[in-house]
Amino acid sequence: MSKPNPNPLLIPPSQSRSKLPDFKQTVKLKYVKLGYHHLITHGMYLFLSPLALLIFAQLSTFSAQDLHDLWNHHLQSNLISVILCTTLIVFFLTLYFLTRPRAIYLVDFSCYKPDDARQCTRQIFMDRSGLTGTFTEQSLNFQRKILERSGLGESTYLPPAVLNVPPNPCMAEARKEAEAVMFGAIDDLFAKTKVKPKDVGILIVNCSLFNPTPSLSAMVINHYKLRGNVRSYNLGGMGCSAGLISIDLAKDLLQVHPNSYALVISMENITLNWYFGxxxxxxxxxxxxxxxxxxxxxxxKRSERWRAKYRLVHTVRTNKGSDDKCFSCVTQREDSEGKIGVSLSKELMGVAGDALKTNITTLGPLVLPMSEQLLFFATLMAKKLLRSR
Incomplete structure (x- = not known):
């Protein structure tokens, strides 16, 4: 009589099942996705290359007699059609090269770096705010909390008119701030690019809250003695989007004015827009x-392609001004005591998020490769089918 085996052979569940290939171990999925991306992106070239090789191989078998017969029996008898087709091809190629969009290059840029005397740490900000005597203790505590959560570091800057005790906001100080910011950034830009002021054909300045007379663009023209036919624009009241709007305007102007430089200055003025309520x-x-x-x-200019930092390919603008919430989320107004400031509503984050979502949805098809667009479409259709079930 056989005794039971005290140590039975245990078979792991993984071995008891039918062995299936583990694709995660045998194939790196990232390479599959990379191959799919290259296949979709370069699919036309992969299709046309063998076709071109076949045509070339067929032509290489032609002898001189075959070419002579082709000319005598086919081309000469259809000479008018050949000339007409050739003329049409040349015409459409010329039309394409004349009407295609010009390449726009961002040659270089420069950010203004204020003097160390204008540096404003968080502690300096709170000290100066307390010394003004216009803020209540509740307002000071509120500003302290916002400052800690704002993400601003210890190396931010404010104009002298705000840092002085007492503050001295006036038109003269606001002009000094504007000149310091604009001329400081432009001087550094001209020094880096070696471009002369007389070479600038388009000038665009944007500043939302400070729009004096003469304008900021006129101040730049006068200071640098720009040429008489410079096309200048001064944008005001357009908020945080003014910088990109200026770039879009410069792009449109460069499309119709060949061999030109466009100088864009984007700034904001604090002196006359500091709130003391x-x-x-x-x-x-x-x-x-x-x-x-x-x-x-x-x-x-094609000559700037070699040193340009970027090439401007797409600009997409999304305007939500027709919506009342969007229109009133940032407003310059007077408070109950008649003090002027900029009011930011609670709906600002939601409005900005909605505008950004709309903008990215429009921009996506322009910048995403075809492989990613097909994946997105397939995923979207799969979700809709699953929901319908």
């Missing part, structure tokens, strides 16, 4: 906005 919605701007600006040089 106690409305919380208007105190936010004091905690978020600081002194600064940038100068950008764009060109459509």
């Amino acid at each position: 106690n409305d919380k919605s208007m105190l936010l701007s004091n905690c978020l906005f600081r002194m600064g600006g940038a100068a950008i040089l764009l060109s459509n």
Whole structure:
């Protein structure tokens, strides 16, 4: 009589099942996706290359007599058709090269770096705010909390008119701030690019809250003695999107003015727009906005391609101004005491997120490769089919 085996052989469940290939171990899925991407992106070339090789191989078998017969028996008898087709091909090629969009290059840019004397740490900000005597203790605590959560570091800058005790906001100080920011950034940009002021054919300046007379663009023209036929534009009241709007405007102008440089200055002015009241919605701007600006040089000259930092390919603008919430989310107004400031509503984040979503949805098909667009479409259709079930 056989005794039971005290140590039975245990078969792992994984071995008891029918052995299936583990694709995660045998194939790296990232290479599969990479191959799919290359197949879709270069599919036309992969299809046309063998066809071109076949045509070339067939032509290589032609002898001189075959070519002579082709000319005598086919081409000469259809000479008018051949000339007409050739003329049409040349015409459409010429039309394409004349009407295709010009390449726009961002040659270089420069950001304004204020003097160390204008540096404003968080502690300096709170000290100066307390010394003004216009803020209540509740407003000071509110600004302190916002400042800690704003993401601003210890190396931000404010104009002297705001840092002085007492503050001295006036038109003269606002002009000094504008000149310091604009001329500082432009001087550095011209030094880096070696471009002369007389070479600039298009000038665009944007500043939302400070629009003096003469305009900021006129101040730049006068300071650098720009040429008489320079096309200048001064954009105001367009908020945080003004910088990209200026780039879009420069792109459109460079499409119709060949061999030109476009100088774009994007800035904001703090001096006359610092809020000295106690409305919380208007105190936010004091905690978020600081002194600064940038100068950008764009060109459509082919000679600038080799040193340009970027090439401007797509600009997509999304306008939500017809929506009442979007229209009133950022407003310059007076508070209950008659003090002017910029009010940021609670709906601002939601409005900005919705505008960004719409913009990315429009921009996506322009920048995503065809492989990613097909994957997105397939995923979207699969989700809809699963939901319908």
